[in-house]
Amino acid sequence: MDGATLTGSTFTLTTGAAATPVQGTVIYGNSKAYFTPSTPLASNSSFTATISTGAKSTMGMALAAKLTWTFTTGTTVAAAAPVSLGTAGTYVILAKTGISTVPTSAITGNLGVSPAAASYITGFSLIADSTNVFSTSPQVTGKVYAADYAVPTPTNLTTAVSDMGTAFTDAAGRAPSVAELGAGNIGGMTLAPGVYKWGTSLLIPTDVTLSGSATDVWIFQIAQNLTVSSAARILLTGGALPKNVFWQVSGLVDVGTTAHCEGVVLSQTAVTLHTGATINGRLLAQTAVSLDGNTVVQPAQ
Structure with a gap:
């Protein structure tokens, strides 16, 4: 992917039936995009992640359709992941x-x-x-x-x-x-x-x-x-x-x-x-x- 097209406007996270936006930052490295929330996500809650068609390949080709998936957070706090170097x-x-x-x-x-x-x-x-x-x-x-x-x-x-x-x-x-x-x-x-x-x-x-x-x-x-x-x-x-x-x-x-x-x-x-x-x-x-x-x-x- 073209990392410059994976930003806070093309890679978003929302929560709840009202699709309330979750504030955070997006970085791209090692062929992966990472969304880091500004504050820890609420426990036992549903979230929806979306990558819009504004995301493009290194050849400039946009996604044919937006990519969306959902997940639910657990009830315990996981150990922080090390920073990938x-x-x-x-x-x-x-x-x-x-x-x-x-x-x-x-x-x-x-x-x-x-x-x-x-x-x-x-x-x-x-x-x-x-x-x-x-x-x-x-x-x-x-x-x-x-x-x-x-x-x-x-x-x-x-x-x-x-x-x-x-x-x-x-x-x-x-x-x-x-x-x-x-x-x-x-x-x-x-x-x-x-x-x-x-x-x-x-x-x-x-x-x-x-x-x-x-x-x-x-x-x-x-x-x-x-x-x-x-x-x-x-x-x-x-x-x-x-x-x-x-x-x-x-x-x-x-x-x-x-x-x-x-x-x-x-x-x-x-x-x-x-x-x-x-x-x-x-x-x-x-x-x-x-x-x-x-x-x-x-x-x-």
Whole structure:
């Protein structure tokens, strides 16, 4: 399908005999369209989803007739689904404009930059592979990819960057279960699974614990910046996994000296890790990632 034609006007949801519209957002990625309601759907209620003939294929062909289906919600709250990263999940660090390091960092997983060229990956002493599809680095246990490498790397990176944007939109569109916790300061707290939303910046000055099981999901929606103070740690207990923790940040991400983070960082701007900071997760930035003697390890799947 042509993703540009799958919008809030062509993909709609209504409820009840009066067909009351349900407010929400529509995103398209990984060959799927997703409708995320602005607030959780009422339990034990009937809903009707409709895709109109305004939806078209990539060749510009409209649906011959509108597609409609109904469903009824249950009476229990299901666990939140993880944010799908698509092919962006094949990288531990993915950025659009560059990745830099002050040696020596230790990175486990693949690096990628696009549309920037390999010259914008600095401090890694890159060694080009004979195929020119990727390069390697003494600081990276994995491969390094850039937009100016040989095919199929440019196309793969374009898709991954697109998937990164889709994941950001997905995470931002989830209905929050908690808003403005701690007035933007959650130092010392233990947080249950859920979707947490702040209309301002978020500060983590001291250790924060995420307590839950291996299937639980945390999504943190931050309208401005995320700052993790020096030596502060994000801790996981009860079997919680970093692959199920998502930090959706519309501003800058700044992780202080020797701080430790867990989870997938989805930043609309830049990510900076200061000296000795570590993360068990992924850094997916829509501008640049800056490292300074850091350890970055991709989470187990």
